[in-house]
Amino acid sequence: MADRLLITHASIAGVGELDGGYGLLHDGAVLIDGDRIGWVGHTRDIDPALGGVRRVDADGCLLTPVLIDCHTHIVHGGNRAREFEMRLTGASYEDIARAGGGIVSTVTATRETDEATLLSEALKRTDSLIAEGVGVIEVKSGYGLDLDTELKMLRVARAIGRARPVRIITSFLGAHAVPRDMDADSYIDTVCIPALEAAHSEGLVDAVDGFCEGIAFDAAQIARVFDKARQLELPVKLHAEQLSNIGGARLAAEYGALSADHVEYADAKDAAAMAGAGTVAVLLPGAFYTLHETQTPPVESFREYGVPMAVATDWNPGSSPLGSLLLAMNMACTLFGLTPAEALAGTTRNAARALGLDDCGVVAPGMRADLALWDVGDPAELSCCFGVNALKARFFGGRT
Numbered sequence: 001m002a003d004r005l006l007i008t009h010a011s012i013a014g015v016g017e018l019d020g021g022y023g024l025l026h027d028g029a030v031l032i033d034g035d036r037i038g039w040v041g042h043t044r045d046i047d048p049a050l051g052g053v054r055r056v057d058a059d060g061c062l063l064t065p066v067l068i069d070c071h072t073h074i075v076h077g078g079n080r081a082r083e084f085e086m087r088l089t090g091a092s093y094e095d096i097a098r099a100g101g102g103i104v105s106t107v108t109a110t111r112e113t114d115e116a117t118l119l120s121e122a123l124k125r126t127d128s129l130i131a132e133g134v135g136v137i138e139v140k141s142g143y144g145l146d147l148d149t150e151l152k153m154l155r156v157a158r159a160i161g162r163a164r165p166v167r168i169i170t171s172f173l174g175a176h177a178v179p180r181d182m183d184a185d186s187y188i189d190t191v192c193i194p195a196l197e198a199a200h201s202e203g204l205v206d207a208v209d210g211f212c213e214g215i216a217f218d219a220a221q222i223a224r225v226f227d228k229a230r231q232l233e234l235p236v237k238l239h240a241e242q243l244s245n246i247g248g249a250r251l252a253a254e255y256g257a258l259s260a261d262h263v264e265y266a267d268a269k270d271a272a273a274m275a276g277a278g279t280v281a282v283l284l285p286g287a288f289y290t291l292h293e294t295q296t297p298p299v300e301s302f303r304e305y306g307v308p309m310a311v312a313t314d315w316n317p318g319s320s321p322l323g324s325l326l327l328a329m330n331m332a333c334t335l336f337g338l339t340p341a342e343a344l345a346g347t348t349r350n351a352a353r354a355l356g357l358d359d360c361g362v363v364a365p366g367m368r369a370d371l372a373l374w375d376v377g378d379p380a381e382l383s384c385c386f387g388v389n390a391l392k393a394r395f396f397g398g399r400t
């Protein structure tokens, strides 16, 4: 029989409510049956037939689903600390990109770094996310911009999931930046799309992403990548309206995207289109903060139209060197006005949805037994405190 375990006397934030709350259950209990949740209820209602099952007394601590970081670039070579210094003296992200820094400088470093080194660096980042109760990490390619390096990045991403107790979801982000020696259109047709086909045939791609922006690709170029994704039956998502509004969110909605990410410059019409398509708005306050942005995402419109909001680190060496999903939650509240309940739903239920996952993100029977136990009395503390990690225990596939 599969391993069974009862967690008792927990304050459970199941985040299964659709009303924007935590779905709180006081003095709750969860039966873990193998790698799944078998039952959730009050501790007093535990079936007496489970008398012999091993128990963990949570002693009133908060139990949530594991956190899900649904947007990262944790596989990359090099660092961009120098750009941080340049921004402090007034250079913008676009200035730095146009001067040959930015994404393409990480491309050079990633091409030059071997697979083993990329993996060991990515594992350090993975470990710090795991230490904060993260159990699912989305990892993008996009610092290769050539076939070999895009595939290398995605193989490293898959290897993280074999090396650590964490679930890795990959996104092919070939349309991330235009390489130095090519124009955008020929790059899309002769490198990006063939690399996507090759990566897909190796089973390396869970979703297809792009960067729709003045310094990257326009909507028509992204549409060609999305057409290929559709042909391959892969879901899509998009970096959209981060620095300007050039129609990315609407394009994402037209293609039924899982998510449109950043979306600071999205407007009410974009929100309506995203709601109609079931596209999640992934908010990335780390990039907003790092780039000294002032335009905040249209959170009120997302609420009004019922667009689910997720929160992620966007962990990357340039625009968001943020290695803490808990801090991203705090920033989403303080900088974007999310409630702590929205921030928690944003790193659990809605983050799962942004990745197309339906077996995690809530504490409910049948879901994966991927859970986090926190030494806090009120779930709002997870977002309120920063620089504080209250994780007590993490269960992945039912095991600590």
Ligand code: DI6
Pocket: 073, 102, 103, 106, 176, 211, 239, 242, 287, 314, 316, 317, 318, 319, 320
């Ligand atoms: N937007 C982002 O936040 C990352 N990629 C993107 O298109 C940033 C990547 C970087 O600056 O290296």
Ligand code: FE
Pocket: 071, 072, 073, 239, 314, 316
């Ligand atoms: Fe990103």
